[in-house]
Amino acid sequence: xxxxxxxxxxxxxxxxxxxxxxxxxxxxxxxxxxxxxxxxxxxxxxxxxxxxxxxxxxxxxxxxxxxxxxxxxxxxxxxxxxxxxxxxxxxxxxxxxxxxxxxxxxxxxxxxxxxxxxxxxxxxxxxxxxxxxxxxxxxxxxxxxxxxxxxxxxxxxxxxxxxxxxxxxxxxxxxxxxxxxxxxxxxxxxxxxxxxxxxxxxxxxxxxxxxxxxxxxxxxxxxxxxxxxxxxxxxxxxxxxxxxxxxxxxxxxxxxxxxxxxxxxxxxxxxxxxxxxxxxxxxxxxxxxxxxxxxxxxxxxxxxxxxxxxxxxxxxxxxxxxxxxxxxxxxxxxxxxxxxxxxxxxxxxxxxxxxxxxxxxxxxxxxxxxxxxxxxxxxxxxxxxxxxxxxxxxxxxxxxxxxxxxxxxxxxxxxxxxxxxxxxxxxxxxxxxxxxxxxxxxxxxxxxxxxxxxxxxxxxxxxxxxxxxxxxxxxxxxxxxxxxxxxxxxxxxxxxxxxxxxxxxxxxxxxxxxxxxxxxxxxxxxxxxxxxxxxxxxxxxxxxxxxxxxxxxxxxxxxxxxxxxxxxxxxxxxxxxxxxxxxxxxxxxxxxxxxxxxxxx
Numbered sequence: 001x002x003x004x005x006x007x008x009x010x011x012x013x014x015x016x017x018x019x020x021x022x023x024x025x026x027x028x029x030x031x032x033x034x035x036x037x038x039x040x041x042x043x044x045x046x047x048x049x050x051x052x053x054x055x056x057x058x059x060x061x062x063x064x065x066x067x068x069x070x071x072x073x074x075x076x077x078x079x080x081x082x083x084x085x086x087x088x089x090x091x092x093x094x095x096x097x098x099x100x101x102x103x104x105x106x107x108x109x110x111x112x113x114x115x116x117x118x119x120x121x122x123x124x125x126x127x128x129x130x131x132x133x134x135x136x137x138x139x140x141x142x143x144x145x146x147x148x149x150x151x152x153x154x155x156x157x158x159x160x161x162x163x164x165x166x167x168x169x170x171x172x173x174x175x176x177x178x179x180x181x182x183x184x185x186x187x188x189x190x191x192x193x194x195x196x197x198x199x200x201x202x203x204x205x206x207x208x209x210x211x212x213x214x215x216x217x218x219x220x221x222x223x224x225x226x227x228x229x230x231x232x233x234x235x236x237x238x239x240x241x242x243x244x245x246x247x248x249x250x251x252x253x254x255x256x257x258x259x260x261x262x263x264x265x266x267x268x269x270x271x272x273x274x275x276x277x278x279x280x281x282x283x284x285x286x287x288x289x290x291x292x293x294x295x296x297x298x299x300x301x302x303x304x305x306x307x308x309x310x311x312x313x314x315x316x317x318x319x320x321x322x323x324x325x326x327x328x329x330x331x332x333x334x335x336x337x338x339x340x341x342x343x344x345x346x347x348x349x350x351x352x353x354x355x356x357x358x359x360x361x362x363x364x365x366x367x368x369x370x371x372x373x374x375x376x377x378x379x380x381x382x383x384x385x386x387x388x389x390x391x392x393x394x395x396x397x398x399x400x401x402x403x404x405x406x407x408x409x410x411x412x413x414x415x416x417x418x419x420x421x422x423x424x425x426x427x428x429x430x431x432x433x434x435x436x437x438x439x440x441x442x443x444x445x446x447x448x449x450x451x452x453x454x455x456x457x458x459x460x461x462x463x464x465x466x467x468x469x470x471x472x473x474x475x476x477x478x479x480x481x482x483x484x485x486x487x488x489x490x491x492x493x494x495x496x497x498x499x500x501x502x503x504x505x506x507x508x509x510x511x512x513x514x515x516x517x518x519x520x521x522x523x524x525x526x527x528x529x530x531x532x533x534x535x536x537x538x539x540x541x542x543x544x545x546x547x548x549x550x551x552x553x554x555x556x557x558x559x560x561x562x563x564x565x566x567x568x569x570x571x572x573x574x575x576x577x578x579x580x581x582x583x584x585x586x587x588x589x590x591x592x593x594x595x596x597x598x599x600x601x
Contacts, residue, residue, distance in 0.1 A: 031383050032373040037303070037345075038347050039069075039322075040101060040103060042104050043077070043105045047076075047077055048077075049076045049095075050333065050343050051074045051075065051324075051333075051343045052095075053071060055323065056070045058070070059312060059313075065377060068106075068160060070092055070094055073090060073122050074089060074093070075087035075089055075341070076090050077335075080335075086338075091110035091113060091123045094106040094108065100374045101376075107161065109126065110123055110163065114152060116144055116167060116168065116169070121143040123152075124142055124186065125186065127139070127189055131217055132216075134157055135156045138152070138153055138170065139154070140186045140187060144169065147173060148182035149173060149182065150172050151170045151171035151188045151199070169185075172185075176206040178206075178503070193246075193273040196212050197212070198213065202228070202229070202234075203234075204231060205231060205232075206231050207227055208228040208234055209227055210225070210274060226274055228275055230285065233250075233285070233290045233527075235250065236308035237249070246269060246272065248285065249311070249358075250265070250266055250268075250285070251266075251307035252307075253527055256326075256342040258332060259326070260524025261331075264295075264306065265321075266295060267357065268284075268291055269357075279529075281556055289532065290505070290530065293562060296321060297563070298565045299365035299366060300551070303327065303347065303366040304328045304565075305324075306324075306325040307323055308323060314375040315376065315381075321350075323346070325345065326344060327345070340521075352386040371384070392462070394597035397597050401454060401457060401594075402595045402597075403454075405430055415454070416451070417451040417452075417578075418451070420437065424437075432579070433590045433591075435587070436581045437581065437585065441493065441580070451487055452580075453487055453577065454577050454594075456541075459598075460542045461597065462538060462596070462598070464539075468498075468533060468592075471587050474503050476500075477583075478500065478583070479499055480500045481583045482590075483507075483579070484579065484580075485580050486577060488572060488576075489514065494512075494567050494569055495509070495510050495512075496508070496554075497510075498535045507528040507531055507564075509525065509528055510525040511567040526552070528565070529562030529564070534592070536555040536558045547568045550569060
């Protein structure tokens with residue numbers, strides 16, 4: 001159940017744009033229909049909105065039967081430009097719906113940007129609650145006239161405004177003591193717990209925090225601030241209460257990297273809304289080897305970069321996750337002056353619970369075909385019934401391609417791309433030790449790293465290794481890593497590694513392409529499960545809709561696995577399985593084995 005479903009006993013007045021029959025005619029009571037992603041966001045004149053990033057959905061309140069959708073400030077279409085040719089940015093677009101599928105534009109929350117924001121500031125990631133007869137919209141001010149980001153507040157008697165800004169920050173700009181830079185006071189989330197309102201906020205630069213709000217909600221009590229998550233990992237906090245637990249949902253990596261966006265949603269839970277939040281492996285999200293159980297990751301269809309979610313519960317009790325994603329086949333706005341401005345339409349899918357942990361659509365991930373719609377009105381029921389899919393698993397090992405590194409030298413199955421100095425690697429005691437290189441695979445400027453390769457089998461397969469990279473904890477060693485690679489060339493590969501990312505240690509699954517043009521990115525990354533003293537890494541090569549697909553799995557015990565993102569990549573029959581140890585000198589990657597298998601039936 002969602003923590004923040006408000007109850008109002010009085011009717012809520014609707015704003016003028018919503019009085020038409022199409023906006024107020026309720027569907028017949030019974031089984032809800034179907035829908036397909038992305039959500040249908042209708043604009044005046046028959047146009048459809050192309051983006052709704054950082055979506056938040058407010059449940060119906062009182063006698064108002066409509067749901068309200070809020071989006072981060074963004075362009076609505078590729079065709080709406082200003083006199084300079086740049087796309088017009090709408091400040092928090094709002095939409096209304098009776099069925100959670102068809103939405104009608106209800107104006108922008110901020111026709112005029114609040115005066116205490118810097119002229120170039122964005123108004124991002126709105127979060128709306130109902131308290132004491134009014135709606136409160138908390139939002140990110142990406143920059144203020146005083147410098148630095150902040151959390152703002154606007155209020156209204158209606159869910160779609162007009163909104164009156166309070167004129168002062170709820171969380172003022174702060175400083176990250178780790179680097180002396182302005183802390184990112186981003187992505188507000190407000191819940192009521194134990195008789196008080198709590199405000200969660202924060203992002204990569206500084207981390208995620210929680211504070212108690214004042215009774216009127218207009219300020220936060222700085223002395224109550226507690227850290228919820230380490231920096232350099234999460235943003236887009238959303239809190240869900242389920243089964244006696246508070247679940248932290250947070251998004252990780254780059255939100256807006258075109259077709260190479262690897263943004264994903266992770267979860268951790270706590271008995272207290274103040275934490276500590278730990279993942280299913282028992283790893284805290286405050287740890288340097290940061291925890292987080294994958295909830296929502298791209299699965300090989302057209303949707304990539306699925307993240308920054310909200311959660312709602314329909315009238316039949318089914319939970320739904322609303323989030324943005326990127327269409328890898330149509331990632332950018334076609335108009336305006338920025339050719340790599342990434343569109344992020346809003347999607348929706350069922351959120352299920354398996355062994356106490358959330359999964360999307362029975363662990364299938366984003367949908368790209370017709371789905372049973374939610375029960376969006378009283379008396380309705382959804383036709384959706386959860387069914388869970390097992391994780392892919394390896395079958396019997398292929399002996400000719402598997403190696404436990406016995407003896408004192410590498411097997412003849414291995415060959416080098418740019419062999420390193422023999423003194424930097426060795427085989428002994430049943431493992432391969434390989435010093436990390438001050439090099440990488442990022443052409444054209446940095447592609448001098450060595451790759452240890454062997455042939456890949458034809459068809460679908462699983463490759464797995466167990467690796468330890470001795471970068472320790474907390475210190476910054478960007479981006480020292482060791483792990484697996486499926487290698488076609490220096491410019492075309494996927495790689496899954498145990499990686500040092502600023503003060504954290506994370507498992508990263510990256511994709512590099514050699515055909516990026518017009519300033520488009522050539523590398524994208526996602527992250528998976530936590531890192532341990534030893535980390536098990538697994539890449540499953542399979543086929544999705546006729547395309548080569550590579551899915552990442554990680555583990556810290558070799559038994560319980562976290563499934564991460566899937567990259568589609570045209571690596572072809574010449575691709576080879578490989579190991580890498582790179583990103584900076586002075587450390588060692590130790591590999592216990594490499595096992596190659598067919599997929600288990």
